[in-house]
Amino acid sequence: MAIFATRIMALRQEREPMAMDLETKALLLSVGTVQLAGTHAGGRASTAGPGAGGQSVFFQSGSHLVRLSVAESSPLRLEGREEGVAIIKDGWEIASGRLAQPLLHCPEQAYITVSERCIFDCKFCAVPKLNGGIKSRDTVLQMVEEAARTGDLRAISLTSGVEVSPQEEAERVAGIVADLKRFGVPVGVSISPFPGVNRILKDAGADEVKYNLECVDRHLFWQVCPGISYQEIMDALQEAVGVFGKNHVFTNIIVGLGETDETLRRSIDELTEMGVIPVLRAVFPHPLRAGEVPMERPSAERLLEMARYLKKALEKNGLDGSAALTGCYRCTGCDLTPGRDL
Template sequence: MHIMTPEEKAYLVGIGSASINEALGANLIPTTATAGPGAGGSSVFIRSGGRRVRLSTNPASPLRVVPDGDGVAVVHDKETITRGSIERPLCHCPEQAYITVSERCVHDCTFCPVPKLDGAIKNTKTVARMVEEANAGGSLSAISLTSGVAESPEREVERVAAVVRALRARFDLPIGVSVYPTAASTAILRAAGADEVKYNVETMDPGVFRAVCPGLSLPFILDALAGAVEVFGRNAVFSNFIIGLGEEDSMVRDGVAYLAELGVIPILRPISASPLRAGEIAVERPSAERHLGLAAMTRDILEQNGLDPRRARTMCLPCTGCDITPFRDV
């Protein structure tokens, strides 16, 4: 049986999308992203051995997912890149109920389509129903909540905390939360019953941050992350770090080291260019070679700081579909 290699996964992540053979349609359950740079697009998950990759569905992609015996193959031109099987998502990803509470945002980060989408705001009853449906399959291992900022960061934290309290009363599962921080968000979310938290720096390059996240504060996010480690502990605080916004590798290395020294595990996330942001920002998805190199560098730094992504129970690190994850993929 073929098992996807780190190099094969990095090649797929470097492209990030695939067209899906029509013969797979009857067995395919695509998932649609409602948060972050990939919001609005559908995707599929492919599992091979211990590795998983998420590919956005795009008829114009150079990659094709085609039937291959009892599984599928991912093909570029006439060359088979890897083989595996389609995984069925529960909510957004396999094995987790990963739910966006507010699918809208008053902030205007230029890499993110969410402010352009004016999506739904889910109430506690809706989120609980979604988790119940995911749990009915018997393979649910975690609940993960993310959210934009529908009105204000403070109101959003209170909204998500109310959801966490309701879910904690009904489910004996780890709960992770990703929101924009406030001065009190860490204490509020911990008291509500959250087990892990993610505050996204987006980039550790101050100049790039000012350009792509107008009105937001990188120092404030970093202070919030440091405070979150004091409350949630090491290996329970994470931060998305987007790659492909024009940052230099030396800055990535310094940024990863800074976060790791705080006790935060960074998640190096390749940029997904959104057509809703065309003309507003120039981005370049990292190559397979760059992503592998940065992931290996991140693993070394995490190891030096006693951090291990394999101890994460919620959100992106256990999933691994979108990234090359240290200790899991390399």
């Protein structure tokens, strides 16, 4: 990790509390985990998201936020300080800050998974293995009501696996979206797309959508997401830009599934030219998926390089990550987010 050598040397001399910069966030994301040193580290663990079934903390430092999964074997350690917390690597404090409290899954958002099960079997995803429950409309409303009572609710994001079919799931989620409009905050939806999905979600009142491509190497896609049509997702994304507008259509791209940088760059170009904003997400090798497909957490350098490429591509196509109302571009915990982090 050559790019961090200078910084670590400076830290050794200074030993001052240090706000996280972009390179340090990239380093933390490349690791993706942290161990908690004793209970004084505090913080409420989040139990949803990319590492479904696990616990995580949100570390806020300077202008950056990072979400790290809690793992005892992590090379990073979170320690309590007189004021706030610090992250330690190889015995050196590399950033200090505070723990941000998630509202529902992440800070300031009610980010809710409606159906915690899925008929599909994407090989990186723990949801089909966990085979969890389905939240009723009343349950979701109650969760959001409680979140709203804190005074911190700024956005609502709904995501869902597929219990029976993408069409039935969209109808279920659309019904909930219509009820959520009463909270007066933007609502984003991420579900499995199909022809007609955009009209259903728009009519229900959704403000933003995210349809995830996940693996942008088309040769690997059928192995990683069997039974799902890459082209159908692209078609839904293309249509969504016309329905929801620029800066309000997103797609997750997982980094670390065996794709090359060249493939990533080509996909970033293609998507941004369509008006779609990609979320570059480091793969989370979930233990429930060990050995199913190659999954390698990207290096800090690779994350930085791709994030910088994405930032330029967004600018070239008149897109702005800071205009996002909901979801991951609003949260920023799991990625280097153009328009927010860089």
